Amino acid sequence: xxxxxxxxxxxxxxxxxxxxxxxxxxxxxxxxxxxxxxxxxxxxxxxxxxxxxxxxxxxxxxxxxxxxxxxxxxxxxxxxxxxxxxxxxxxxxxxxxxxxxxxxxxxxxxxxxxxxxxxxxxxxxxxxxxxxxxxxxxxxxxxxx
Amino acid sequence: xxxxxxxxxxxxxxxxxxxxxxxxxxxxxxxxxxxxxxxxxxxxxxxxxxxxxxxxxxxxxxxxxxxxxxxxxxxxxxxxxxxxxxxxxxxxxxxxxxxxxxxxxxxxxxxxxxxxxxxxxxxxxxxxxxxxxxxxxxxxxxxxx
DNA sequence: CTAGGTTCTAGAGTCGGCTCTAGGGCAACC
DNA sequence: GGTTGCCCTAGAGCCGACTCTAGAACCTAG
Numbered sequence: 001x002x003x004x005x006x007x008x009x010x011x012x013x014x015x016x017x018x019x020x021x022x023x024x025x026x027x028x029x030x031x032x033x034x035x036x037x038x039x040x041x042x043x044x045x046x047x048x049x050x051x052x053x054x055x056x057x058x059x060x061x062x063x064x065x066x067x068x069x070x071x072x073x074x075x076x077x078x079x080x081x082x083x084x085x086x087x088x089x090x091x092x093x094x095x096x097x098x099x100x101x102x103x104x105x106x107x108x109x110x111x112x113x114x115x116x117x118x119x120x121x122x123x124x125x126x127x128x129x130x131x132x133x134x135x136x137x138x139x140x141x142x143x144x145x
Numbered sequence: 146x147x148x149x150x151x152x153x154x155x156x157x158x159x160x161x162x163x164x165x166x167x168x169x170x171x172x173x174x175x176x177x178x179x180x181x182x183x184x185x186x187x188x189x190x191x192x193x194x195x196x197x198x199x200x201x202x203x204x205x206x207x208x209x210x211x212x213x214x215x216x217x218x219x220x221x222x223x224x225x226x227x228x229x230x231x232x233x234x235x236x237x238x239x240x241x242x243x244x245x246x247x248x249x250x251x252x253x254x255x256x257x258x259x260x261x262x263x264x265x266x267x268x269x270x271x272x273x274x275x276x277x278x279x280x281x282x283x284x285x286x287x288x289x290x
Numbered sequence: 291c292t293a294g295g296t297t298c299t300a301g302a303g304t305c306g307g308c309t310c311t312a313g314g315g316c317a318a319c320c
Numbered sequence: 321g322g323t324t325g326c327c328c329t330a331g332a333g334c335c336g337a338c339t340c341t342a343g344a345a346c347c348t349a350g
Contacts, residue, residue: 011296021297022339030337042346044297057261064254068337089265096262099255103248109209110244116202117241120234156326166327167309175307187316189327213307 007038007046017055024055031072032058034079064099152191162200169200176217177203179224209244 014021028037028045034054037045061071074091077084159166173182173190179199182190206216219236222229 009296010298020339023337025298026338042297043299044346057257060254060257062337064251064258085265085269089262089269092258092262092265096255096258099251099258103251103255106209106244106248106251109205110241110248112202112205113209113237113241113244117234117237120230120237124230124234154326155328165309168307170328171308187327188329189316207307 006048007040008048008052010045010047013047013052013055016052017059019055019059027055027058027068030068032068032075034075061095064095065102066095066098070095151193152185153193153197155190155192158192158197158200161197162204164200164204172200172203175213177213177220179220206240209240210247211240211243215240 008016010021010024013019014024017024019027027033033051035051037047037051040046058071061074062068070091074088077088077091153161155166155169158164159169162169164172172178178196180196182192182196185191203216206219207213215236219233222233222236
């Protein structure tokens with residue numbers, strides 16, 4: 001990785017992070033950039049690779065459901081520099097738990113959906129001879145009407 | 146509590162499904178009830194256990210990220226009765242894929258977050274003697290400034 | 291020199307999914 | 321017979337996270 005630390009335009013950062021330029025400006029307003037954006041002539045923003053790395057982390061956090069205010073909090077801690085590591089860790093751990101819980105919930109939902117898919121598959125395979133209403137508790141059995 | 150199977154009030158359904166009464170009425174307007182709600186004197190809604198089961202399924206679908214329009218679609222198919230099973234299956238399969246993809250994405254996010262948590266743990270355990278900036282690619286290394 | 295592309299700002303608009311309000315009805319209990 | 325409590329409707333409001341608009345400046349290529 002030959003980091004030449006060169007200035008990237010907002011458009012290039014958009015490309016690199018998958019965020020839109022709109023979103024990049026929006027995130028900036030929301031205080032979600034670890035270090036202040038430098039400006040070139042005409043007021044144009046310049047980013048560097050570190051900013052891109054930071055934004056990629058933010059994308060991960062967002063993708064895993066961290067709300068913007070929490071990301072801003074984390075950003076603030078990072079901006080405050082060393083001494084805030086314990087708090088950052090706590091924040092990340094909280095989010096980690098949250099993500100685990102999310103995966104858990106989704107997995108449980110998936111089980112049920114898979115079950116229902118199975119019911120329909122059986123039903124379609126062996127013809128609609130017997131209705132699958134009595135199929136015990138789990139799936140909705142509103143197939144009857 | 147030997148509930149005699151029939152006629153639950155909206156409040157009771159709210160309790161049983163975890164949805165608010167507001168949301169129940171909202172879902173009804175959105176066409177997300179498999180069979181039309183019966184009304185008692187004074188226009189009050191009456192539900193039965195089947196409705197509750199159906200709503201529980203809807204809750205699962207929502208919780209796993211199915212948008213309301215898709216749920217409405219599924220509801221419509223169910224309302225149309227037999228003959229629509231293939232479509233229902235297709236819809237469910239699509240959602241199943243979607244949930245799997247979601248879990249996948251979250252799992253990948255979790256890995257990264259866990260990695261970062263580990264970095265902070267190490268950092269805090271053995272004191273801030275060495276900065277963890279050089280810690281290779283993955284985590285943001287904005288800790289330096 | 292003009293045209294096209296990128297950028298800038300402040301602020302408005304959108305979308306999904308609720309959530310709540312106002313204003314009223316009915317039913318039961320004290 | 322008043323108060324409490326659940327219910328009704330239509331419609332407004334809210335929240336998070338974007339997403340877009342208008343109007344202007346700049347830069348580069350042809």
